[in-house]
Structure formats: structure tokens, C-alpha cells
Amino acid sequence: MTSPLIQQYGVAILGAGPVGLAAAAHMLARGIRPTVFDAAESVGSSMLAVAHVPLFSPWRYNIDHAARSLLERGGWPAPDLDALPTAGELHQLYLQPLGRALREQIQLNSRVLAVSRLGMDKIKTAGRDQAPFLLQIERDGGVSEHLAGAVLDATGTWAMPNPLGANGLPATGETAHAVRIRYGIPDVLGKDRARYAGKCVLVVGAGHSAAQALLALADLGQQDERTRVHWAVRGNNLRRVFGGGEADQLQARGELGQRLQRLIEQGRLTVHTEFRIASMQAGLTGLTVRAHTPQGLTELTGVDEVICATGSRPDLALTRELRVRLDAWLESTEALAPLIDPNEHSCGTVRPHGHRELAHPEPGFYVVGAKSYGRAPTFLMATGYEQVRSVAAALAGDLAAADDVRLDLPETGVCSAGLPGTAGQDACCVAMPAAARVASTCCGGAAPVSIDACCAQDAAAKQTGKAGCGCGVPADKAGRAVTGCC
Known part of the structure; x- marks a missing residue:
């Protein structure tokens, strides 16, 4: 049975991305009233930002079952579950229809500034679990308040990319030369083509986003031979991006790494390993990027454009007045850290987990979706869908269903891989x-x-x-x- 607070005030969901919308669908299926807040003008705005990017997971891993049930009641035709969508197709064919089905529960152009408890700050304990959550919402040029019986933070990490600096801080000169830097995955072969064609481009990062950018730049280089591509990584083990090849249960993910390895073998891009960027400044021709390497301070000159694909981090200011328990270095929900720490795990999957692992000392508050992973990489939407299913069941008082957590994620087929000719472990x-x-x-x-x-x-x-x-x-x-x- 749902708590009196939830019965009176409902549940607030922060973020109208895939996981936030799935959470709303699960709440409705449980008879709980959700309200979804998002600062953007459209649901799934992060997907729109990378609409050109093909996803390596097929539709079957990208559609939540409660959301699908809601959509099909309105006559929605499911896509081919084995087909690979682009992020734009996911937005157009799934998230937009889902947003329309949930339109009465969604408030767009509504930025959540902070979350606390009504009438008390972080310090006060007495009566805390009986007080509703208070959200400060910025919209239409003003700030209003919203009360909720529980809160799910599904804001993700997309809006807070990690900097170029190897020490976690912006490199010296990074802010000053921001006009030459793109964070994430630009549309190299589409609307951003003119920016990169014929240029010297430095891609920084060792994940799938970096791989996508590198492959696109290589294709551009075949069309414009003046294009030069440099790839810089902070370590010397590229197991996560090269992946398991044919052993990967997601074929497109395996092929991504295989194609990247072929580019290196063919000499179509220059790789800089153990390249820890310290500074950048304007040179005679383009930027001069300085980095610490095993050989000492090294310079890469003549760089026209930089693509920073070094991952992202959660916005922790949002819940400063709540009692949250985060891992000290990943900034993930603490109980998840041993399962996803990239210092220990590189396989790209995680064992099933639900409301118990996602809970915080603040009763009724959960961080779900990519933000629950903090700074750890390789989050899949299917993980978030099972998270919110479990949380919704727990909030409805169905602990048997909430604890029956099942997560079927495709294996990467690898735990280690290095550069051609190097060993990784x-x-x-x-x-x-x-x-x-x-x-x-x-x-x-x-x-x-x-x-x-x-x-x-x-x-x-x-x-x-x-x-x-x-x-x-x-x-x-x-x-x-x-x-x-x-």
C-alpha cells in the first residue's frame, strides 16, 4: 500500500528522458500519480542533441514494457525489435508518442532548481519522514513550489560533460578556447561537416562516444584528404572502446571497436596514449595542446578543433538539502559503486539491482537512470527501466515485486583489450x-x-x-x- 504522503502529493520525477518517462508509466500502472518536470521544450532532449548517432542496442533494449503497454492501448505500432535505431528515431518513434501519452503528467520548460523537505533543512531529523518533499521550480520567468510524497531524480548526466583536463578540472586555457571545443558527439558528416572538413581534429576520450566521432572523422577524411585525425587517451588500455568484437552480444557495439582497430592498423588516425592534457593555447596555426606523457611534457601543435568525449558527471547541487549517500569517487549511489567501478570492472554490464540498492537515507528519494551511475560509464537504458519498475513497486507497497529484480543485459564479450601490439589486463x-x-x-x-x-x-x-x-x-x-x- 502506498504511503499517505504519496497518496496525497503523488511522486515527482525529475527529467523527461527515456528513464523518467518509463518511471511515470510504471507509476500510473501502480495507481500512483506522477508529475514529470523537465527544463527543455521537448521530452528526450538529450536524444535530440545526438539525433544523428546510431545506437548499438536494438529496439528491444530501448523500450520499457510499462511504457509499451501504455502506448499500445492508444494504437501505437511497435517497431522491429531487432532493428537498430538512431537516437533521432528513438526520439521520434518512441519518446514523442510516449510524451503525448503522458502529456497530463509532464511539465516542460520547468527547471527544478532544488529539492528539500517542507519546513526543514538537511540537519533536522524529527518528523522528517512525515514531511513532503518541496521542489523549487523555475518557469515562465518565476519560481514556484511543488510538494511531492516521493522524488525520483532521473536528470541524467548529459548536461554536465567532463572537462579535457586530466585532473578532473578544466585544462588551462580550456574555457578561453571553448569556441574550438565540442563536448559529446558532433554531427561530423551532417550539419557540422564544414567545421571539421579539411581540419586537424583532436578527439579526447576512450569510450563509445569517442569511437563514434573517430569513425565519422575517418569517413570525412576519405572525402576530404586534408582532414587529419588525432586520438588522445589518458591511459594505455583501450579495452572498453575496442570491446569484444564478434563475442559482443550487441553486434553493432562489437563492430564499433573492430572498425576503430582497423583505422589504427591502416594509419588513418594518430593515437596518443597516456596523454594527460594540462593546457592549451593559441599557436601560429591552430591550438597548441600540452600534455603530460611518460616522455615528459609533450606538445601537439596545429590543432584546429577538439572533440571532448571524456564522459560526464552528475549535478549534485540539486539535492544538497537532502540526505543522500554517494560513493566518494564515482558520485554514484553508494551501493552501486562496487558493481560498476571502472577501476575494477570493464565488462559493460552490472548485476540486477533495484529499490534497495538505489535507496538513500532520505526516505522516498531515489536517483535512477544514468545519474545513479555517477561518473561511471556504460549505462544502458534497459538498466534504468528495471530500476524504475522496482522503485515503483516499492512505493506502491509491493515489496515482493520490488525485490524480484531481473536484468537481462547483453554481454560485451570482453574484459580487457589493448592497442594492437599491446597487452591489457x-x-x-x-x-x-x-x-x-x-x-x-x-x-x-x-x-x-x-x-x-x-x-x-x-x-x-x-x-x-x-x-x-x-x-x-x-x-x-x-x-x-x-x-x-x-
Whole structure:
């Protein structure tokens, strides 16, 4: 049964992106009144910003089932679930119709400035769980207030890109030369073509966004041979962007890395590894970008344009007056951090999680969607859809359904990969003691609990009479693994 606060005030959902709209659909299905706030003029505005980008996940992973049920009641025709949409097609064929179906619950051009509790600040405890949330909303040139019984923050991280500076701060000169920098994935072969054709372009980042930009620039380079492409990454292990190739369960994602590797092998772009940008300044021809490398301070001169694809981070100011528990370095919901920390995991998937992992010390407040991951990469929409399904069930008082969390994500097929000719290694694929068994998606996933094995590959080997794959060998006295299984 829903709480009296939710019955009286409903639920506020911050952000009208795919996960926020899915949350509204799940609330309605549970008989809960949602109100969705978004600062943009349209639902799914972040998808519009990258409308030209093809998604590597097919429709079946991009449509929430509660949202689909709502749409189909209005005669909406589902697309081919195995087809790959662009971000623009996702917006046009799914998010816009969903926005129309939820129009009575959505308030656009409404920016949430802050969230607190009615009549109390962060310090006060007595009566806190009985007070509704208070949202300050900016719209039409003024500020109004809205009360809610629970709040889901689905604002994502798109609006706050990480800077070029390797220390997490803007590089010296980054702000001054902002006119030459684009954050995210520009439409290199479309409306932004004139900006990059025939230019020297530096792409910074080691994720899928950087790969998309690099591939587009390579195509542009075949059309205009004057185009020169440099790729800078802060580390020397490109496993996340190269991916698992044919082993990736998302074919388009696997092909992305394969195409990028071919470009490097063909010499069609120049790679700079361990390239930690410190500053940039105007040179005689273009920008001079200075970076710390193993060889010392290195300069890259004559750069006309920079594409910064270094990821993004959450806006933490929004909930400063709420009692939230975040991981100290990822800025994710704390309980998710061990599952998604890129220092430990690079496989691109995460074990199922729901309302319990997403809860905060502030009763009735949840961060969902990409923002729940903080600064960690590789978030998939399907993860957010299952998050909000679980949260909606919990708010409705159906804890059995809320705790029955199921998440079927496609494996990347890799835990490590390096540049051609280099070696990479990942913690998931080095040996670990059996006592350290975790629900890892590496090495084939977690082992069945009925088998004394540390991963699925180890279990499969032991079931056929072999000694195992190597994961379960003892660690040394320092806790380091002796051998690896991958």
C-alpha cells in the first residue's frame, strides 16, 4: 500500500528522458500519480542533441514494457525489435508518442532548481519522514513550489560533460578556447561537416562516444584528404572502446571497436596514449595542446578543433538539502559503486539491482537512470527501466515485486583489450580465490552457487572434469592472484 504522503502529493520525477518517462508509466500502472518536470521544450532532449548517432542496442533494449503497454492501448505500432535505431528515431518513434501519452503528467520548460523537505533543512531529523518533499521550480520567468510524497531524480548526466583536463578540472586555457571545443558527439558528416572538413581534429576520450566521432572523422577524411585525425587517451588500455568484437552480444557495439582497430592498423588516425592534457593555447596555426606523457611534457601543435568525449558527471547541487549517500569517487549511489567501478570492472554490464540498492537515507528519494551511475560509464537504458519498475513497486507497497529484480543485459564479450601490439589486463580476468566469488559478468558471469567455482567459465570447466579455468587458484600473501583465466 502506498504511503499517505504519496497518496496525497503523488511522486515527482525529475527529467523527461527515456528513464523518467518509463518511471511515470510504471507509476500510473501502480495507481500512483506522477508529475514529470523537465527544463527543455521537448521530452528526450538529450536524444535530440545526438539525433544523428546510431545506437548499438536494438529496439528491444530501448523500450520499457510499462511504457509499451501504455502506448499500445492508444494504437501505437511497435517497431522491429531487432532493428537498430538512431537516437533521432528513438526520439521520434518512441519518446514523442510516449510524451503525448503522458502529456497530463509532464511539465516542460520547468527547471527544478532544488529539492528539500517542507519546513526543514538537511540537519533536522524529527518528523522528517512525515514531511513532503518541496521542489523549487523555475518557469515562465518565476519560481514556484511543488510538494511531492516521493522524488525520483532521473536528470541524467548529459548536461554536465567532463572537462579535457586530466585532473578532473578544466585544462588551462580550456574555457578561453571553448569556441574550438565540442563536448559529446558532433554531427561530423551532417550539419557540422564544414567545421571539421579539411581540419586537424583532436578527439579526447576512450569510450563509445569517442569511437563514434573517430569513425565519422575517418569517413570525412576519405572525402576530404586534408582532414587529419588525432586520438588522445589518458591511459594505455583501450579495452572498453575496442570491446569484444564478434563475442559482443550487441553486434553493432562489437563492430564499433573492430572498425576503430582497423583505422589504427591502416594509419588513418594518430593515437596518443597516456596523454594527460594540462593546457592549451593559441599557436601560429591552430591550438597548441600540452600534455603530460611518460616522455615528459609533450606538445601537439596545429590543432584546429577538439572533440571532448571524456564522459560526464552528475549535478549534485540539486539535492544538497537532502540526505543522500554517494560513493566518494564515482558520485554514484553508494551501493552501486562496487558493481560498476571502472577501476575494477570493464565488462559493460552490472548485476540486477533495484529499490534497495538505489535507496538513500532520505526516505522516498531515489536517483535512477544514468545519474545513479555517477561518473561511471556504460549505462544502458534497459538498466534504468528495471530500476524504475522496482522503485515503483516499492512505493506502491509491493515489496515482493520490488525485490524480484531481473536484468537481462547483453554481454560485451570482453574484459580487457589493448592497442594492437599491446597487452591489457583486467581484475575480472585475473585469478581470484574462490572465497572472493562475486556476481561478476566477466569470465562468463557468476558461477552457480551449487558449484565451488569463481565464475561461469570455471564452473563449466569443472563440470567437464577439468581442474577449472584458473580463477580459483589461491592468492599470494599480498592478496594478489597467482594466475589468470583469460
